[in-house]
Amino acid sequence: MGMRILMAGASGFLGTRLVSRFTADGHQVTRLVRRPPRGDDECQWNPSAAQLDPAVVARADAVVNLAGAGVGDRRWNDDYRKVIRSSRVDTTTTLAITIAGLPAEDRPRVLLNSSAVGWYGDTGDRAVEEDAPAGEGFLADVCRVWEAATRPAEDADVRVVRLRTGLPLDREGGMLKPQLLPMRLGVSGKLGSGRQWWPWMSMADFLGASAFLLERDDVAGPVNMVGPAAVTNAEFTRELARQMHRPTFMPIPALALKVVLGGFSHEALSSSRVLPGALTRAGYQYQYPDLRSALQAALSTQAP
Template identity: 90%
Template sequence: MRILMAGASGFLGTRLAARFAADGHQVTRLVRRPPRTPDERQWNPSAAQLDPAVVADADAVVNLAGAGVGDRRWNAEYRQVIRSSRVDSTTTLAITMAGLAAEDRPAVLLNASAVGWYGDTGDRAVEEDAPAGEGFLADVCRVWEAATRPAEDADVRVVRLRTGLPMHRDGGMLKPQLLPMRLGVSGRLGSGRQWWPWLSMADFLDATVFLLERDDVAGPVNMVGPAPVTNAEFTKELARQLHRPAILPVPALALKVVLGGFSHETLSSSRVLPGVLTRAGFSYRYPDLRSALHAALTE
């Protein structure tokens, strides 16, 4: 299959592009700079610039583009970057796909979204039919997902990947926790009662490939593990596997000082379940936190 990818150089995109290539697919990467290799094509989503011929040459489009939500302290300027980097890329791809003749149009668009869609769910478990919640990330997810509509209206199968917290020692939400935990100066965040929708990296990759190939699945899909845990439970298991104590909780006030607006998302609760994946028969390699964390730390 010929796959056109946006966001192929990010934490998830790098690993997903490698997985596609290992599976025998031909991957073409969209880049904002001049291309350096034969498998790159230039685009400028902030100006809605994308050669339709590049899209017409693909069987499927995968869009993971978006500025990292935990990379910088949130201020008004960076909030706009988070929003525009997602909405502009999605809008450009969806409109370009819709503008192609039916015979030239890729059959599927796998487009990133996030469990931030649900806002703070407290202890309430939610699946894909739950409405959008409140807060900055919920608002971003709402317009982000809406930007796929032109492709959907053009009969493209659109899958919205509402991704939780994929785990790998080299990035994501796990990497910044490892050093303080190994030094014995870490613990639960805030009250620790907030639910964390973790997912092993292997299962993120497997699920994305699964959804690429399943013509009968469309719409939002929660990319999370089947057994969410609280932050306190997560911290306890991480400490156990690293053979370190977890006795110094990080106060909510300290998180607000260090992280600014992002602290709200860190302290919010997302008890999200993978309803669509479960009903579609997806089989997890690592269905529990203990095995998933072990894989994240060793593989």
């Protein structure tokens, strides 16, 4: 039987695809929007002012929160760092407190709340699973307070899953899209040394794992949303070039990245050797378990 799902961040890169997946699975999705609603499948809220009608939440079997300003969309200055943080913490806090404030019988059964592999900071060559402590750096600090904001719902005995998402692969967005044109022109190469680990995941498996976690009552806490076969940036670049029938060009120097990306350059050059411990233990079956098949799916016009 389908669930009634309340979703924040439904208009984003991942959110639009997840709405389609949940709808195809027979669930009913209501989107939280900040503008006036345009239909029965939308409800207005204002998370920056902690405004959310509890009755809207009480009607949901599950809440999914993917809201947050893009970390690679703009150069990071002090103002945008505040936006990155507040867009995640305010939405999560508003949802978690509203859920906790409902009578026990009216609370949703589960909160799937976005987080990121940025939790771990730069892990170098050290492989980490969900039990690893938070690392250092701006995104690690954001992830720490972001995940902590789910605590009221957890304390109210609601199952909370924190989706520590890596790099879902899709030609229309994320970290893959900006690499396609330079690669097509034959002027792309590894970033910096290329030795940094990249925590990729096929888009089909991000969607599949999200649907899996929605219904797995025995899985809670942090879940690394990454593929099972970790690769370095150099390996990623070589495989992408092979599939696009292009040469890999000279490495893109770290200094050039700092000029182009600003504060985000540190994250692009950092290493995240993150393994999907929780998904593996829960028995999730990957549709695309290796980078080659995941990139083939991402570059295909039939990709989800």
